[in-house]
Amino acid sequence: MKPVISVRDLVKTYSIGEVRVPALRGVSLDVHAGEFVTVVGPSGSGKSTLMHILGCLDKPTGGEYFLDGQNVSQLNDDQLSRIRNKQIGFVFQGFNLLSRTSALENVELPLLYGGSNTPPQERRKRAMEALAAVGLADRAEHHPNQLSGGQQQRVAIARALMNNPAILMADEPTGNLDSRTSIEVMDIFQALKDGRGITIVLITHEPQVAAYGSRILTIKDGCIVSDKANVRRRLARYELEYEPRDASLVEGRAG
Secondary structure, three states: OOOOEEEEEEEEEEEEOOEEEEEEEEEEEEEOOOOEEEEEOOOOOOHHHHHHHHOOOOOOOEEEEEEOOEEOOOOOHHHHHHHHHHHEEEEEOOOOOOOOOOHHHHHHHHHHHOOOOOOHHHHHHHHHHHHHHOOOHHHOOOOHHHOOHHHHHHHHHHHHOOOOOOEEEEEOOOOOOOHHHHHHHHHHHHHHHHHHOOEEEEEEOOHHHHOOOOEEEEEEOOEEEEEEEOOOHHHHHHHHHHOOOOHHHOOOOOO
């Protein structure tokens, strides 16, 4: 079966004045439809850079990236934007909700910004369904400052689902949450993978969060140093609840 994500010899180098800083050094990987892939590594390892390229938020310096069979490595910004809007949903650590709008209105935003001609009544119906999917139908009219951190992240997940993406990408989605709330959020990702067959790529620096993936990639110094099926997946919920969430457990973590 053809992978939904395929990258070969991916390189990303940033220029800071006359200094060139390598973020990715020849990364190659395949991700198949329905996989839950977690990418773990210390700060500065290149994991977020990798997600930004996989999510068509950034372009590689070198190498090739095929998304659902299409070479997107050299597409222009408008073409990448259309792909993002149709195929990929995003969840970030900081929630990125508009403070003066309700949870429902925040969830509706992808249909508004994406140039959709969806009638307002249908847009509202779909937003309510997305909120119900994350257990927040009763908080639809609440503003972000009336919601807990975990509830805000669930709103962000509902928003990411609005265009029915085949792929969901999450960058440190539990980074601002306590252990109990992190479990609630990770259970939602698990349900989306199992119930809807959504392909998930999730970035984290926490081994306990990474343990939710069916496959764990470890990245260090811009290279994938380990790519393994996760045989301990059933223990992930227990470990996240009871194991100390010490980021120093990740080898080489910088501040």
